[in-house]
Amino acid sequence: MTSKNNLRDVFPSLRTLALVGLQSTQNLMHRHPRRVSAAVLALLAGSAMTAFGVAPLTVLPSAPPPTITQVSEAVPLSELAGQLVQLDAQSLALYRTDVTRPNDTVDTLLNRLGINDPQAAYFLRHDPIGQTLLLKRTGKMIKVVSDNGRLRELVARGPAEASAQVDTLFTRLTVTRDASGALAAHTEQAPLLATSQLASGTIASSLYAAADDAHVPDAITNQIAEIFSNDIDFRRELRKGDAFSVLYEAHTADGEPITWGGSSGRVLAARFINKDKTHDAVWFQEPGRKGAYYDLNGRGKTRAFLASPLAFSRVTSGFAMRFHPLLQRWKAHLGTDYGAPTGTAVRTVGDGRVSFAGQQNGYGNVIQIQHSGDRLTVYAHLSRINVRPGQTVEQGQLIGAVGATGWATGPHLHFEFRIKGHHVDPMIIARASESTQLSPLALAQFRQMAVTVAQRLDTAGQQQLAGAHSSQRFE
Numbered sequence: 001m002t003s004k005n006n007l008r009d010v011f012p013s014l015r016t017l018a019l020v021g022l023q024s025t026q027n028l029m030h031r032h033p034r035r036v037s038a039a040v041l042a043l044l045a046g047s048a049m050t051a052f053g054v055a056p057l058t059v060l061p062s063a064p065p066p067t068i069t070q071v072s073e074a075v076p077l078s079e080l081a082g083q084l085v086q087l088d089a090q091s092l093a094l095y096r097t098d099v100t101r102p103n104d105t106v107d108t109l110l111n112r113l114g115i116n117d118p119q120a121a122y123f124l125r126h127d128p129i130g131q132t133l134l135l136k137r138t139g140k141m142i143k144v145v146s147d148n149g150r151l152r153e154l155v156a157r158g159p160a161e162a163s164a165q166v167d168t169l170f171t172r173l174t175v176t177r178d179a180s181g182a183l184a185a186h187t188e189q190a191p192l193l194a195t196s197q198l199a200s201g202t203i204a205s206s207l208y209a210a211a212d213d214a215h216v217p218d219a220i221t222n223q224i225a226e227i228f229s230n231d232i233d234f235r236r237e238l239r240k241g242d243a244f245s246v247l248y249e250a251h252t253a254d255g256e257p258i259t260w261g262g263s264s265g266r267v268l269a270a271r272f273i274n275k276d277k278t279h280d281a282v283w284f285q286e287p288g289r290k291g292a293y294y295d296l297n298g299r300g301k302t303r304a305f306l307a308s309p310l311a312f313s314r315v316t317s318g319f320a321m322r323f324h325p326l327l328q329r330w331k332a333h334l335g336t337d338y339g340a341p342t343g344t345a346v347r348t349v350g351d352g353r354v355s356f357a358g359q360q361n362g363y364g365n366v367i368q369i370q371h372s373g374d375r376l377t378v379y380a381h382l383s384r385i386n387v388r389p390g391q392t393v394e395q396g397q398l399i400g401a402v403g404a405t406g407w408a409t410g411p412h413l414h415f416e417f418r419i420k421g422h423h424v425d426p427m428i429i430a431r432a433s434e435s436t437q438l439s440p441l442a443l444a445q446f447r448q449m450a451v452t453v454a455q456r457l458d459t460a461g462q463q464q465l466a467g468a469h470s471s472q473r474f475e
């Protein structure tokens, strides 16, 4: 099922968003009607339609005007096939996009892009600029124009050359073919733009699969899980049919959201519908205070305790969690076990002071943190301890790493929450714990903005439903 439905509009900056609200951007919304064209191109190449784009490249002055083929939506597939034969007889410029992968070679990349051009392959292997194409190869965005497998133009967009500039610039490598057939390459640094993206998805198998379908980057999905972690237990409470909409900041290179890591933006607003219950979150920064997420009534979503000592991620989401597994030989074993690979970061769920950090029988390497109100948390079987007894820690601070020390059959985090010495369910505690509040003045301001944001998230949800229907005829 395809659930991508990006509405894209330009925000000058996040700060402006907070000040003026979202009203001014409404007119700029537009859909990208790529679906039909993409399906046609997919037929041509016999490949996944998500690998294609039909937006024009940054066409250089020297490049010949490309032939752009449009096919109307009403044409059934069998007739399209006939048209494609005709189109093929003419010179058909094919636009294709892809992203470089860790093991890519010039050949595997060109092959995926539908390029069968030994001259281009030779050029990319030997030209001093051309051969930088696959340097730092993961996640570069590639667009090519080809005709009958012959490369006309290739543009690769990747991280800035200077690591200090990865949040502001990107590298644009362009390979062009002139009238005589000779290839040339040049490279330049160009500015990234901050934009906002609106996306939505429906859970069919997992949160990350739905996010992939909606082309939402992992960094944003992780934030969504974190924002709603006190409302929804993403390990146990997700249901098929749950849905989300998210408005997030994204950096774009020549209008395309960047695919390389390192400078993912922030979630500006999100909605999660879990078991028919709707949860909303909007980022808001009250002057003079730290920014935070609030529900539509202005109640803070940040609590005194995190719901989980492990950040939810694509890696940790695949592991089971279990309560109070009583091993006969270890009577004291009461708590929550989080399966996770050795080395996964462990964070303290609340502000406090380290009351123990060292080895204990059964627990292995273990940290205890004392919080206000006679509340104590325990983190056991660690492979690494990053804190010392007596040290004060802040909520979310990394204190160690998952391991299998002590009585553990495999790597996992054993976590306990005790109030006055009694074990309690950490999720219940997190949900009931203290939350941040807006001042009355900020609250009035916030509510105005929240109305507009809610409308945007509504739109995203509706578009998503419509998109799911219209895409089905091609699948």
Ligand SMILES: [Zn+2]
Pocket: 333, 335, 336, 337, 413, 414, 415
């Ligand atoms: Zn345990």
